Amino acid sequence: xANARPGLLRRIVRHRADYLYVAPALLVMLLVIAYPIYxxxxxxxxxxxxxxxxxxxxFIGLGNYQRILGMDxxxxxxxxxxxxxxxxxxxxxxxxxxxxxxxxxEFVGRGLMxxxxxxPYVISAVAASYIWRWLYHSDFGVIGAISVAIGLTENPIxxxxxxxxxxxxxxxxxxxxxxxxxxxxxxxGLQTVPDQLLRAAQVDGAGPWHRFWHITVPHLxxxxxxxxxxxxxxxLNSFTIPWIMTGGGPAGASEIWITHIYQLAFGRIRFGxxxxxxxxxxxxxxxMGYFYVRALTKGDAK
Numbered sequence: 064x065a066n067a068r069p070g071l072l073r074r075i076v077r078h079r080a081d082y083l084y085v086a087p088a089l090l091v092m093l094l095v096i097a098y099p100i101y102x103x104x105x106x107x108x109x110x111x112x113x114x115x116x117x118x119x120x121x122f123i124g125l126g127n128y129q130r131i132l133g134m135d136x137x138x139x140x141x142x143x144x145x146x147x148x149x150x151x152x153x154x155x156x157x158x159x160x161x162x163x164x165x166x167x168x169e170f171v172g173r174g175l176m177x178x179x180x181x182x183p184y185v186i187s188a189v190a191a192s193y194i195w196r197w198l199y200h201s202d203f204g205v206i207g208a209i210s211v212a213i214g215l216t217e218n219p220i221x222x223x224x225x226x227x228x229x230x231x232x233x234x235x236x237x238x239x240x241x242x243x244x245x246x247x248x249x250x251x252g253l254q255t256v257p258d259q260l261l262r263a264a265q266v267d268g269a270g271p272w273h274r275f276w277h278i279t280v281p282h283l284x285x286x287x288x289x290x291x292x293x294x295x296x297x298x299l300n301s302f303t304i305p306w307i308m309t310g311g312g313p314a315g316a317s318e319i320w321i322t323h324i325y326q327l328a329f330g331r332i333r334f335g336x337x338x339x340x341x342x343x344x345x346x347x348x349x350x351m352g353y354f355y356v357r358a359l360t361k362g363d364a365k
Contacts, residue, residue: 127339159245252286
């Protein structure tokens with residue numbers, strides 16, 4: 064250990080000019096990332112009642128964490144978050160992978176089709192949320208009107224006002240918004256599959272399914288893992304669509320961790336409780352980040 068420190072110091076001194084170049088960026092990161100994280104963790108150990116100023120906060124140690132873990136609303140939000148994250152990721156990946164397989168083949172109008180399928184991804188999440196909110200509207204929504212017109216239902220379906228349908232309805236919107244990302248990632252991966260291997264396997268008599276399963280899929284393991292992890296992180300931290308479309312309702316049926324934190328912080332003015340909640344979410348996100356970095360650096364000797 065003693066020998067390692069002089070070596071580290073020598074490297075720092077030798078590359079001091081490099082560190083000076085990145086110092087402004089490091090300083091900005093400390094201000095906009097490191098300090099808010101530290102302040103959130105610090106605040107999570109204090110009780111901040113709405114009737115007290117933030118400067119008059121009361122130290123309670125792990126009290127906020129104990130209270131959160133014992134809240135029924137936390138357990139409901141945890142289950143909703145699990146359903147939202149897993150099914151949004153699964154369907155977005157499957158739909159994106161299917162679109163990538165279709166677009167990887169040569170056909171007339173492929174470029175135009177790629178552009179059309181990218182539209183949901185480039186549309187603002189706020190604009191998309193309001194558009195789908197009107198499409199789902201129980202009285203004036205297009206989807207409900209079409210279902211009644213073609214005889215599927217007698218009355219328009221309450222997509223967002225029903226505790227039975229609200230989460231599924233939000234997942235549909237989220238999948239529609241995110242599947243182009245999975246499509247882009249998987250399409251890029253498909254274009255790296257060696258053509259020579261596919262042709263050689265075809266010459267040897269391998270059918271389309273065997274070529275896909277034994278050649279294409281193994282070459283896509285890396286990009287598949289990275290894509291799924293990125294989708295999981297994005298969905299776990301997704302706020303715009305659930306908040307704008309339902310605000311966590313009805314009766315908390317679409318409340319997920321991130322919207323619950325927002326409600327605690329800015330609805331009930333319980334910043335200490337919300338900070339502890341945020342730390343729990345941060346730990347889960349860091350765990351996913353660890354696996355993401357492992358996936359990116361797999362096979363790297365360093």
